Amino acid sequence: MSELLVKNAYVIDPINHIDGEVMDIAVKDGYIVEDVGPKAEVIDAGGCLTLPGGVDSHTHVCGTKVNFGRYMSPEDMRAGREVRRGVKHATSGYSVPTTYANSYRYALMGYTTLLEGAMAPLEARHTHEEFSATPLQDMMANTLFDGNWGVMKAVAEGDIERVAAIVGWTLSAVKGFGIKLTNPGGTEAWGYGKDLRCIKDEVPHFGVSPAEIIEAMIRACEMLRLPHSVHLHCNNLGTPGNYACTIGTFNLVPDLNKTRQSLYATHVQFHSYGGSDWKTFCSKAEPVAYTVNNLPQIVIDMGQVMFGKTTTMTADGPMEFNLYRLHHNKWSNHDVELETGSGIIPVLYRKKNLVNSIMWSIGLELALLVKDPWRCLLTTDNPNGAPFVKYPEIIALLMSKKYRDAEFATVNRRTESRVILPSLEREMDWNEIAVMTRAGQAKALGITGIGKGHLGIGAEADIAVYPLKVGEIDPAQEYQKIIDGFSKTRWTVKRGRPVARDGEILVHGENTTIWVDPKISPAHDMSRDPEFTEMFNHWYSVRMSNYPVQDEYLKRNLRMETEATI
């Protein structure tokens, strides 16, 4: 029986429509309750900004490709070194730090729930092992289906129920959370030496197009009643002129769910490029944001690029190969049999570089042009656009036109003719930032029901108290205070327990792995389907019985069972 009382909190809780009310938050046994007894531990928030614990709906912190980023960049481990102290493990690394470093740094910024953006099903065990070494955040893993042979074959046959059955079986086998499509079909096509330019091209040997895969997966996702929608990394990432492909993809999306979006399009910054080559490269954030504004079934995240060193990692193998040819630096690619691929290269985004400066502008433009903050979430696609420690700077950029102008004056001067950022006057308020960093993310992920992203009665007691006095700060002018304030919480409370205080980690926690187990009728049980088991036994290098992730890999976990309609 643990009780905690957070007193004098200036609360912003968008899901419960609380916008700046000074109140006390009572916590009992990890959940928010009406009231606690007199013996409860008391934290005095002192009128500081208090938000629900942060949720990152797209980050890469665990799994094989993250770990390969660590192998590849020993020089990255020279930064961020800290010795073991108290409950803390030793840490190192900047763009791909150790799991503990990720966890501590997120906790200091008030983040309590993370979604690993891409888990190859065959390599799920590694992801879950790293989850168990990420002590202070609840973890989820989106599962990659972009080049899944079984799925593509079923799509080609037009059998959506079978698509759903395969997805459902795989999700519960690998303990995944949602569907991730990364350059659907494109990575598989590249395995045959072909390249898909857009959604209508055909994947060789499978006779399907990305458009068909995306649509079938959206429908399958609804059939399985998954909490999160399809999480899409569009085709043709990072090429000039790809905005047309992005808009084409968005227009395909049917509106199938009343409670949330039908498609979560990730790092849209990388998909909003105009021009026909790198010389004519420019921003097309405006038409993309316009499309998003008109399609309520779509939620996007920014994928903001920030200047500095980082490591890009994605299941989009061909894109990484193209980047490698551009940078001529280190490069790694990886093929996951029958499922997907991945690529990793280190990148340095430079202010001097015109393309990088335009990329930086596009992310901000998207966030400012999408009218509804619930539908444009704040991410960097950590660490692809920038390591997540840059979030406070992005918040300040969104809140202060003055800061944007000051930064814009330092980037490549030719950027001005290619972007519209200087003309955007919008300055976000505290509530909008709270939506973009927690409430909106939790809603898009469909986890508000399990008590994430809000501070209502019965919600999980994940609370972040920032050293920011909302009434006394003018964010438009004092942007440095915003950056400092969001970088380090006064208190981070995870499941009712203070885990960080003024930049110190207080406990060695244990996370919860959230996974989804769709309940499918026996008629659609893929483990008994002769054709599927035959494909599995014939082509995979592991047996079907060895494929599922055993329960030992999950310590504390939350199984979300859904009633599938098949």
Next chain:
Amino acid sequence: MMRIVLTMKPRTNPHVPIEAEKINPAFLMWGTDDLTVWEGNKERRLDEVFEVEVEGKATSVNEVEVVLRGDTSRVKRVGEYMDGGKITVEGDVGMHCGNFMAAGTIEVMGDAGGWFAREMRGGTITCHGNVGHYCAAGYRGEKKGMRGGKVEVFGNAGDFTAEHLFGGEVVVHGNCGDMPGVDMQGGYLTIHGNCARPCGNMTKGKCTVLGCVSGMIPTFKTEGEVEGPDGLPLTHFTGDVANRGKGNLLVRHYQYLD
């Protein structure tokens, strides 16, 4: 002038390495009382490990001379981030001597361990004996290694000498091991003795081998004969062609792998 003589005391287990990045004129000129070194996993005061003698006073780091005596072959990171003054090691020195050195002089009378003068920025570092692997190299994974200054080795050097060399000058009077100057992007590397497979993946810079190269890399283009030091005829190569490189490799004798 300030002269600091550090004499190694007898140790119960002389194999335990000592991490001594504090042996640097910039720290020693302010007194030795607060300085510590790590012996294995134990933190020790400097005077627990060394007899410390200090003569004179210094007003700037350039007036400091440090002398190391005794069995210092296990003392690592001597002169790390050194930015002035002089260090003389009378015997051998351990790994990572002169890491990131920016200015000043280090002279090693005996042998030096691996990673000698790693990622050096400036100054002069000399070893009269042999040095280990990765002499004047970069760090693992980093694109740019040594950027300036001068490294001179009178004995032999190990493998990967001057890996990722970006600037400055490296002279080895003896032989080098395998793959000297690999990934070179600038600077000068001179090897008076023999070596194997030099300069793979080089893009820029100049490497001269006055001895014999074994396992010459086939992706270098022959440009003709030039006159080297003392009128020696050298063969001039450019490359590494496989890396779109524009480096120069001058070789006295060479032999391709069969």
